[in-house]
Amino acid sequence: MSLNQLIRVDGRKGNDLREISFVKGIAPHALGSVLIRCGNTQVLCAATVEESIPRWMKEQGSEGGWITAEYSMLPYSTIQRKSRDISRGKIDGRSQEIQRLIGRVLRSAVDLKLLGQRSIYIDCDVIQADGGTRTASITGGFVALRLALDKLLTEKKLEKDPVFKSVAAVSVGIVNGEVLLDLNYQEDSIAEVDMNVVMTSDDEFCEIQGTAEKGFFTSQQLQKLITLAQGGIKKLINLQNQIISSEG
Amino acid sequence: MSLNQLIRVDGRKGNDLREISFVKGIAPHALGSVLIRCGNTQVLCAATVEESIPRWMKEQGSEGGWITAEYSMLPYSTIQRKSRDISRGKIDGRSQEIQRLIGRVLRSAVDLKLLGQRSIYIDCDVIQADGGTRTASITGGFVALRLALDKLLTEKKLEKDPVFKSVAAVSVGIVNGEVLLDLNYQEDSIAEVDMNVVMTSDDEFCEIQGTAEKGFFTSQQLQKLITLAQGGIKKLINLQNQIISSEG
Amino acid sequence: MSLNQLIRVDGRKGNDLREISFVKGIAPHALGSVLIRCGNTQVLCAATVEESIPRWMKEQGSEGGWITAEYSMLPYSTIQRKSRDISRGKIDGRSQEIQRLIGRVLRSAVDLKLLGQRSIYIDCDVIQADGGTRTASITGGFVALRLALDKLLTEKKLEKDPVFKSVAAVSVGIVNGEVLLDLNYQEDSIAEVDMNVVMTSDDEFCEIQGTAEKGFFTSQQLQKLITLAQGGIKKLINLQNQIISSEG
């Protein structure tokens, strides 16, 4: 069955993204912020700046700056309340892995030498989790970063735009043998394969993470997943451009 | 000078509250949730339920349930980024004090024996901090709790409403010798006296915490502060009642 | 019934303090130390000095010094053994709140600019807990601080006495509808209202913390509690002065 014939639990076709929307300026004390909604998934993404660099960079005598990310699920973002990291005394392994991914991806999109001796934090706090929170964090995190850098450029704190290219992320997966774009939680929880793909505005790959949850996947399936992700990313990059260039 | 002649930094008179608004249902996975705005202060308040009680209650063989609160400032809520508790490895002393206060106050408003063997968490996450985050958390936290309990009553999980009375909180203070209601951050940071007052819908006191930040205060000043708080609380209780009974 | 007719569990009248005594020099390695006894409550209060200031003060370029407090209940101070903070891996929320209070109050009594670039620690270790440990810690802590400052003045390490005024603290509460001064544990555990009041030698307020434990309290009750506390504080300030000026 072709992807655009398949009807999914929420009425989408196989190659449909969920409805995506952005609200800019949600956290006014941040230099750039956006609330991203991908279907029922909602993530607060905020970029804040510190006019210093991490100690290890100083010790290495690095020029330029740093970008780091923090990802956290608010306790009420899940159907069963999720206790805070600080209550358990340590950061959740999954959260740590996700925030390392977000930071790595956003750094790859930026020429850190042009940032100056400053650190940019990208905080991603999930208000509602319905699948795809890490990809929404990357897609929204890039918007928050872009808004913050635009402000630094306007304020003449940066001379030159340090961004190489836009980046966005989407999930793809195999559910009941069908290749699907942008899985929601219900689909994700029964998927045979789950893959997160991060790409640039020039159709290149930044990061691929594919995991067989049940059984394994073949070269042919891998190819289909990649192609599907490419289509989704193009739409996301367009939506990012619209919100970034909008007034307000 | 009388309170309603004085003009404050943000144009308010001495006995004016800041503009207060509520958005219900901001965190759909929670049983009750509200975004409270008091001027520029914004707090996400969400009530979630676990069908079990803390271990120490079990060991004591307690009937009834428990209400606890968690308060946290999101890193981008302040003008200088505030690092997360988990990054520093321990909960902030001030946050711990505030969440103990919120929990204590909300428990005092509820007959815990009527709650059944369940725990209600009131999470208060500050999105923007401009003074009065603890009082906004109490006022908004009560709304989230009330919405959650209404849902439990509708679902017949509670037989009888366990709430004794509404509670709300407001700050008062002395700034440059003047007694002021509902201080914003700019006022709070230079106040001689800072006082948080929690009261019921029947004009009784639930909690008073007054601190001399510079110098000390007299019995006369104490009396004025209390009277001013009483007026503010009445308005807040009215606003709470409106949002709770509104559709949606 | 008037306060001085009421007979309490330990034979006191409503407006009686418990028996108060002080032993100076209990910890000879500290610069100032005192064992305060309020009835059966006993707290070791010691002031020690470090010739440096906290890092955040240095970073702010602050003149002057700092005063901080640490409060801890020894494991054998309570009837049920209380496990040490380090055994549970984190400081008790209640202890943290109390030590923040003690520090705040003692700092308000002192002109920190006159302290020089030094830090004074006020350690309060409870040997026996029978209610009122936080107020005993403040009252005793001020004595330890005063003794330490006197030594610094004698040693010419301070040019000018940095203390503005004496401070002392007492609890008041409502038990079975009666307003009582200086509650012991038995009274405290059944109190409807519990209030801690910190005042100066000039009958001004430094801090008020009142909590309704069961039900709520009215403006009239608040007024009575405050008046009762004022009387108790006067006596405590007198006793502080006696021990400070005594030989040895």
Next chain:
Amino acid sequence: MSLNQLIRVDGRKGNDLREISFVKGIAPHALGSVLIRCGNTQVLCAATVEESIPRWMKEQGSEGGWITAEYSMLPYSTIQRKSRDISRGKIDGRSQEIQRLIGRVLRSAVDLKLLGQRSIYIDCDVIQADGGTRTASITGGFVALRLALDKLLTEKKLEKDPVFKSVAAVSVGIVNGEVLLDLNYQEDSIAEVDMNVVMTSDDEFCEIQGTAEKGFFTSQQLQKLITLAQGGIKKLINLQNQIISSEG
């Protein structure tokens, strides 16, 4: 230039694995253990068994067992000494990510329901790190697991072999524009793209993790990397089979 013409820093061609060897029984108290060497990278892999399952599994009433992995670099495995996790007070983010990957991959190879109510720990301690420690841990970890399960089968503690398929892992990357198999540390540290691939004995994918470290990669490059990894995995699976079936 074709892969088998290219000469690398250590004399290998582009599609050569490093020399691989295994020493069985290195940790006699473990149920299965192996020292894997991939060039200069050395990892101690040991499988130990506990006759109980994690609490969350009990609470879910799960049938079957669990497999989990712990990965750690010994302090002297790197050229600059790496301080122990316990000295820094928390597990290294990178280590946590790696041990989650190892555990996930090994669980995918096993029918957990056939394991019985027991937990298998796969410990991977790196003695010498020269690139590819995570893939060596997976390849060696599978051998340790296989040896432990063989012992449980021999001891009749398992009725049926729970392993679906063998799994092994290898890294591929792009260095100076060339696609290379099994990067050593020197290559890895300058690679433009780094990819870890985990596959089964049936040429299927279990996990793909590809990261652009500098610049980005195209669909064509992705295809080449995948093909190169497939060749390496086949050789590794053969070597695993040899050591598993060897005497001793």
Next chain:
Amino acid sequence: MSLNQLIRVDGRKGNDLREISFVKGIAPHALGSVLIRCGNTQVLCAATVEESIPRWMKEQGSEGGWITAEYSMLPYSTIQRKSRDISRGKIDGRSQEIQRLIGRVLRSAVDLKLLGQRSIYIDCDVIQADGGTRTASITGGFVALRLALDKLLTEKKLEKDPVFKSVAAVSVGIVNGEVLLDLNYQEDSIAEVDMNVVMTSDDEFCEIQGTAEKGFFTSQQLQKLITLAQGGIKKLINLQNQIISSEG
């Protein structure tokens, strides 16, 4: 020079103990408590009881009870303030070693099977440290334990006295080539050899810990140190017996 000719910094001869005194009942909420003073060293020793045993004992199905010790130096016990364990986030290595020693020694003096299913905590909090705090903690800790057990015997909670023998501890050392008994801090800090000896009322050894701090020691020196310790222990056991059998 013979030991009783040598004159030490504090006027003692080589084989003199410092002045020892005990104050019983210093912590009235404990079942047994004593303040031990050995010269300027002062330690609060308290025995408290919990009517349960540690989880690991339950899991082993052990009969009888457990004795454990906690040792802590109060921050003002040393000349330079010593920060609390909880401020550094972990227990001091030296403190942990000492409390393991105290617990081990006291357990060796008691038939744990006769204790019943209860745990006894021996808390040793140092108020003033002038050398020999660990040996004072053992000597005083045994008294606190003995007093607590006597109370349990009186209350008929124990049928039979579980104590095998009395134990006490003393330090010996080599300072400037001279063998000395019961070192104070000044002596201890320059000692070539430091040895702690724990013995019973029957002149047997319970524990010996000797360390060469500078250089090493010979068999002959070892013999002299042992003999000196034996003499000191005899006196300490006598003093313990006096305070235990005294009124009050």
Next chain:
Amino acid sequence: MSLNQLIRVDGRKGNDLREISFVKGIAPHALGSVLIRCGNTQVLCAATVEESIPRWMKEQGSEGGWITAEYSMLPYSTIQRKSRDISRGKIDGRSQEIQRLIGRVLRSAVDLKLLGQRSIYIDCDVIQADGGTRTASITGGFVALRLALDKLLTEKKLEKDPVFKSVAAVSVGIVNGEVLLDLNYQEDSIAEVDMNVVMTSDDEFCEIQGTAEKGFFTSQQLQKLITLAQGGIKKLINLQNQIISSEG
């Protein structure tokens, strides 16, 4: 019965060491490393160097360097898997005590002033535990240290050999009333007395730690234990010398 008539569980006589062997260079990234085997006990000992000294030494303005040790049991070294320190969130009390001992002993053998402003870490990781891991760590740790210092001497980073004397350690004990050398785990677990003795190549004592596990021990028994240890140490020093001076 004389020591050389007694036949032990593993066939040894009372005064036999277990079979000892060393493998040099086991961790090639370390400056010096050795795998020591004492019977079934196996410990990885590695010496690594950092060209800086601890902060506390800098603050004291100390000349010279520092030696510190870290001891850890790998999870699969024991018959029941031992969870890692980081999983329990704190270092094991026993491990901390042992690593303090190893560090203290190795420092006593070295003139720290001749080390230069550098720190040497001696890591001891137990691969297999069968009794005597702390003494094996000392004996092997000294070899690793010696090898590292030889390399620093060869590289002209040290002008003069800072080692005073060789040190080695052995356990002795009383089992079923018999005095035995070098206890294995089975003997250790039933021993009445357990003693660890560290000595130099000149038959002097560096450290003695003797503990009565059941009952107590007399002066006569102490003498016998010491004599037995002296004999064992001599053989160990010989074996150390052989491995240190061997090729490779």
